[in-house]
Amino acid sequence: MVFEPPQRLVRALDETAPDGGVDWLGKLPGAAREAVALRGLSVERVQVPGGRSSLVVLVRTADGTPAVLKLAPARARPLSERAALAHWNGLGAVRLMEPSSPDGALLLERLHPDVSVRSLPEAKALLEAAATLRRLWVEPPAGDAAHAFETVAERTGRQAEAMRSGAAASPEVAPLVSAALAAREELLAAPPEHRLLHGTFRQSKVLSAERMPWLAVGPDPVVGEHAFDLARLVRDRVEDLVAQPSGAATTRRRVKRLAESLEVDRERLRGWTLFRAVESGVRARRVGRDRDAELLLEFAGWL
Template identity: 80%
Template structure:
């Protein structure tokens, strides 16, 4: 079978690939080797799939359905493996093998076409928030920071790119300044240190057999819970922008999520601002102006 990467993956990785990176070119051969090594039977490549990995629906030698996930090193697959192993299937997809020399992840099969996003908005937020709460655990014992990034470290790298983006797009400078000021205040005194999903949103919660809903695709990070919740606040941003009362809806959403998950409302607002501006500036930088403008308009409400 040909393991051609879906167009969405090609576009997304093309935006972030360093010069000379040939991971995509090698991907079909890498996938063939990973399948053969595990004696898997391939059903199909998941399309449109994700933006950072190739997802292949497979069956194991005993007929059990599974998923094989292959991601470039810059997507930190070993960090994802460590987080999934730590969660042990509680709230997240189950890891089906321990270490792997090729970096591929063999995962339990969920229902890839059924996410929490398919539910009505209020129900979707409730189910997504409940799933996220189960993931907020104490980080593993030992030298955890060798495995996982910290919120301060990750957002520090992002802050440097945001400053450069503000220089290139002066009209976004006020929002960037506000977002960076919020970030500086937030990282100065985090209220807790938990293992976080890192890139949580409604589409990252899929229907399962063991449990109704399970999280997939973490980019784990260690830090405060409000950081993890911030990305959920702007879910369905295009609908929020189109709504006449979008700004009021966002304020109510922040209040409702903060109260239901017991995080500080102002800290959630601050991280929502930072993450929206960071995503918006990055979208402008890589040539997605419509996405960037939506995100920055959303950020202006905060």
């Protein structure tokens, strides 16, 4: 089989890692064939449109069990993803199907890749997504295993540097960047808990499953406070929020409702939502996704 990377993956790598992305994509077909042969898998198809950071292949194991083979470049931190999935051990998240990986690929249980909670009405989707996210908030592993994960302070520190550069290049976003950076400093001064977080949680990361109604996939795990994880969910379907005349009021109600339902401090959730929206907006502008940047920055202005 020809392992053709979906265009969504090609575009994303071109935006975020043009040199390393081209190199990894060039080696990808051979790496995929080797991973399939190593595990004795039969291939059904490449998942399309797939993700923005990995190749996802629908496969079957030697005994016919449906599974997913996932290959990602090192910059997507697949080792960290493996460590988090192993620690969750299927609680709220997709389950690993092999205890270790000789080549860095992930063999995962098969969910229903075309059915996410985004298929539900908005209020129901938020409720189901939030319930799934709550299951993932566990104590991080102790000892050497703890070093597999970044902290929120480390990840947002790198992002803050890029935001400052973006503000210097585009002075019109400087006030929002300043507000977001100030919020980050205040939030990091006294984090209320230290938990393993999904890191990039949103509705499209929650898929229909057999052993549970919904399970999370695709973590970029990080250790920190609950509000940081929940913040990305607040802006789900941002294009619909911005299109509403009452978008700003709806956003504030969403912050309140999610904070109350998951027992998260509302002001901390608002602060991390601001930071993450501005960071994403500045990054989108930097790589030429001007429409996405406009939506995210308008949303951030409501906070």
